[in-house]
Amino acid sequence: MENSKPILKGLLALALGAALLGLSAIFVRYSEVSPSLTAFYRAFLALPFLYIWILIERKSIGINLIIQPKVLGLFALSGLFFALDMSIWNWSISFTSVAHATLMANTAPIFVSLAGLMFLGHKIKSSFFMILCLAMFGVFLVILSGSGQDDSRLFGDALGILAALFYAGYILSMKSLTNKFSPAQALFFATVFTAIFLLPISFYEADKLLPPNTDQWTLLIGYALISQTLAQGLITYGISKVTAHLSSLILLIQPVAAAIYGWLLLSEALSSMQIIGGFIVLVSIYLASSNRD
Numbered sequence: 646m647e648n649s650k651p652i653l654k655g656l657l658a659l660a661l662g663a664a665l666l667g668l669s670a671i672f673v674r675y676s677e678v679s680p681s682l683t684a685f686y687r688a689f690l691a692l693p694f695l696y697i698w699i700l701i702e703r704k705s706i707g708i709n710l711i712i713q714p715k716v717l718g719l720f721a722l723s724g725l726f727f728a729l730d731m732s733i734w735n736w737s738i739s740f741t742s743v744a745h746a747t748l749m750a751n752t753a754p755i756f757v758s759l760a761g762l763m764f765l766g767h768k769i770k771s772s773f774f775m776i777l778c779l780a781m782f783g784v785f786l787v788i789l790s791g792s793g794q795d796d797s798r799l800f801g802d803a804l805g806i807l808a809a810l811f812y813a814g815y816i817l818s819m820k821s822l823t824n825k826f827s828p829a830q831a832l833f834f835a836t837v838f839t840a841i842f843l844l845p846i847s848f849y850e851a852d853k854l855l856p857p858n859t860d861q862w863t864l865l866i867g868y869a870l871i872s873q874t875l876a877q878g879l880i881t882y883g884i885s886k887v888t889a890h891l892s893s894l895i896l897l898i899q900p901v902a903a904a905i906y907g908w909l910l911l912s913e914a915l916s917s918m919q920i921i922g923g924f925i926v927l928v929s930i931y932l933a934s935s936n937r938d
Contacts, residue, residue: 655886656934659895662879665871667902670746671910672868673735677861679851680735685843686856686865687731688836691873695836698829698878706830716825723818724838726811731839732846734808741801749805751900754893755781756813761890769890776933780897783925786918816884816893823885832881836873894933897926 676683699706710716730750737746754777762769815835822831847854856862884892901923907913 651886655883655892656895657883658879659883659887659892660898660930662876662883663896663898664902665876666880666896667899667906669868669872669876670738670903671906672864672872673738675864676868678853678856678865679847680739681732681843682847682851682854683865683868684728684731684735685840685847687869687873688728688840688843690866690869691836691877692833692840694870694874695829695833695878698874699827699833702827702829704827704830707826710825711834716822719818719822720834721838723815723822723835724840725842726815726818727835727839728842728846730808730811730815732843733804733811737801737804737808739801740804746801746805749802750808750812751897752781752784752806753809753813753816754890754897756810757816757893758890760813760817773890773894773933776929777894779932780894780926780929783922783929784897784900786922786925813893817889819881820884820889820892823881828878828881828885831885832877836877891933895930897930901926 672687673680673683678686711720734746734750737749741749758769758774758777819831819835822835825831826834856865880892880896883895887895904913904915904919904923908915
């Protein structure tokens with residue numbers, strides 16, 4: 646029973662982090678700077694908050710371990726995966742709805758589970774894949790109920806799936822890093838590399854690198870605090886306690902939350918079929934959490 650407490654904390658952290666992360670699309674939709682530059686500011690402006698978390702944690706940073714080529718390469722890889730995920734996902738929101746972009750990006754559990762099983766030797770029960778299929782059925786119910794035949798929306802959906810591939814790589818690399826570092830340390834250094842990789846993309850993409858007014862600075866700081874510091878902080882903590890494939894499945898709370906936020910804040914339609922799909926996703930998460938290996 647004692648051993649289940651850290652796992653329960655990890656599950657709760659993942660659920661709360663995913664719900665908070667559902668707000669990301671709202672920040673991106675209201676941002677007036679380019680999608681990749683918005684992602685850069687999310688990472689860059691979060692660094693002071695994440696460093697404060699490290700100070701509060703009072704755990705020594707293993708610099709000798711960090712500078713080892715394999716570990717440094719893993720941090721760089723996690724940063725690259727996350728930079729590409731955010732940049733592509735932010736662009737997808739320009740072509741499709743908040744719910745679609747977030748739901749497509751959250752097909753990541755499929756890629757996490759397959760990569761873990763085929764390449765990383767993860768032991769995953771067959772029942773998990775059945776639950777994953779049920780969860781993805783709920784996801785696609787939400788997508789198909791509002792997709793229509795708009796080519797631009799289909800392009801946005803495709804970008805969301807591409808972002809999911811990179812997010813799967815990020816989850817797997819962060820799982821490995823949290824085996825060596827505390828969640829705060831792992832997220833801080835991964836975010837440093839994320840900002841480094843996003844900067845040249847932003848230079849290429851944006852005409853102006855600075856937000857145009859105080860309101861936009863406030864929005865971007867809020868984005869960094871809520872989505873990168875609080876949400877990703879909780880998710881990173883959860884990943885350190887729970888298997889990668891189960892973590893990725895629980896993160897499907899994010900698209901459900903995003904659809905609700907889009908309905909409440911952006912007046913995006915929320916059909917009965919989407920509600921049913923969201924309910925199926927939540928039931929699947931409950932089943933996976935109850936039958937974790």
